[in-house]
Amino acid sequence: MGAAAQTRPASDFQQWTHVDLTYEADSRLKLTAFGEARVGNDVSHLYEERVGAEITYSPWHWLSTGPGYLYAHADPDFTGRSHENRAYADLTFQSPKLHGFLLHDRARGELRWLQRPTGSDLTRRFRNRLRLERPIQTGSRKYTPYVMWEKFYDSAVDAWSRTRYYAGLGVPVGGRASAELYSLHQDDRFSRPFDTNVIGANLTFLLREARSGRPGERSR
Numbered sequence: 001m002g003a004a005a006q007t008r009p010a011s012d013f014q015q016w017t018h019v020d021l022t023y024e025a026d027s028r029l030k031l032t033a034f035g036e037a038r039v040g041n042d043v044s045h046l047y048e049e050r051v052g053a054e055i056t057y058s059p060w061h062w063l064s065t066g067p068g069y070l071y072a073h074a075d076p077d078f079t080g081r082s083h084e085n086r087a088y089a090d091l092t093f094q095s096p097k098l099h100g101f102l103l104h105d106r107a108r109g110e111l112r113w114l115q116r117p118t119g120s121d122l123t124r125r126f127r128n129r130l131r132l133e134r135p136i137q138t139g140s141r142k143y144t145p146y147v148m149w150e151k152f153y154d155s156a157v158d159a160w161s162r163t164r165y166y167a168g169l170g171v172p173v174g175g176r177a178s179a180e181l182y183s184l185h186q187d188d189r190f191s192r193p194f195d196t197n198v199i200g201a202n203l204t205f206l207l208r209e210a211r212s213g214r215p216g217e218r219s220r
Helices: none
Strands: 011-024 029-040 045-060 063-074 083-094 102-116 119-133 136-138 141-154 159-174 177-188 195-208
Antiparallel strands (some): 029 045, 119 141, 136 141, 177 195
């Protein structure tokens, strides 16, 4: 992780670790603080650290929405930016269960203030993510295999610029903790690395549990 910064490669293998601290005020309202570290250059260089918070309100079991904020500190030689302030809002729909399968559709709008070595920019981005999961109960434990697909529209290039493909497994850790382990492939059209493969871990700790929850599924 202490390796010197490298010029962004055309392809890369990375590791992302994300941690959530979640407070469920009641069955409809959830407050989350999070942190994330990303290691790239074939898992040899810590190039980005992220912290943030979000609010999730679920008026019905099939709909959730809420705002969030993210701050990122990054290596400009690897990412092209040194800092980012991001405000976003989510709208997520959940389908009725069909033969045990659940489909989630999350739409997210983002405003991004990017600080680069050459100056600062304000850009807008839209993301749409589909998640198909099939919870499996084994004794007292529930495991959740899933696949996800996500598409990004970026106003800076006025195009659909990025696509992600995920496969993962939600696992119980014990008590009020849960985890997701996943692999991700990311295609970028306009920025390096153009092809990125990621091994990731999302950890969620419930400070107060108002109802049964699912892991964070973040990968912001």
